[in-house]
Amino acid sequence: MKRRDFLRATGGSGGAVALGSGVAAGQEGTGTATGTEGGGGGGTTHTVDMTDSLVFDPAELTIEAGDTVVWENVGSVGHSVTAYEDNIPEEADFFASGGFDAEQPARDAYPEQGDIPGGESYQHTFETLGTYEYFCIPHESVGMIGTIEVVEEIEEAAGGGERELHSIGAPIHPHWVGAATILMMFVSLVFTFYVLKYGESPNTGNTGGGD
Template sequence: MDTELSRRGFLASVAGIVGVGVTGEAAAQENTRTIDMTDDLVFAPDSAAVTPGTTVVWENVGSIGHSVTAYEDDIPEEAEFFASGGFDSEQAAREAYPDQGDIPGGESYEHTFEVEGTYDYFCIPHESVGMVATLEVTPDAGEEEGYTSLLPAKAQQLAVWAVAALVGVLGFTWALLKYGGEYGEGSEGGESE
């Protein structure tokens, strides 16, 4: 009986730890917004709204290099300038590209927005073909109608696989604890009569 209680306790502990980890990951994802940069030379979406404190992650989902550069005169006055490559000004970002600030396919750039207002930004090599976008930072950003996922598609897929793996590990652990190493009399591993 004591063995059964300790097995249940073990499984309950594992489930609790996983629950805390999943909750913490979901909370971290809540303040993240992903914007794709594509081979169609667009930011997708090209207009987005986020709440203050949100980290925006621009992911290059194609194979063509891109940049993320704020229009220095088109961000709130109190806001921090942002550009891939970590530049302090639009001019510095423009002069350094493509040696610095390029985001190759499969890589990303992120920036956390604290100051409310409208932020216009662009991709340096593709600005002339219209790769520009707008981000609105407002407390009302989360009040849009309809279903909006808090997690990017890749994170959702990862979560499904993680849960499936966890269920498999827990099932294996349960079977091992229930049946592993407890042999009845007469079953002496491999001896035949």
């Protein structure tokens, strides 16, 4: 085999390896958490939208102890964020837009206090593990209710699903892509070894003089 043909062949194999590596990297990129959510301990900020469709979006949220939730009114209709006093952990602080310490005063004062107009927000940091249920005072009757689950580590609490990691610590699908990349590299090395050992033209071994 001529050197030019050999370089062309091995260059093509190298391109396949590079392509496989690029695909694996792209798959890993799509597996990471998006937005402001993610693991890594307390201090993460999560956003819940309050919409003119009269819903909390998302209505259910899992966070870690020490994380902060920001409720943003992305519409024009006023809302409130008010905890159900009997449906939060016993040791946890009560929370409600308007700064109330109990549920009934928050209900009584709305809308003079506790209303969150369009474009404004309310936030609360959760320190105590457990389940918190809350609602919007003017739209409770139509089901504008939300739930927040506070856990130590999101991955352990998820119990599987899309965030579950493979035993080697990589998402399952990118792991298989990576294995295919390694296989291509191995095939390329075997091909190169075979060409170097057996691929010479019969004429290249002629050491005699003359053409």
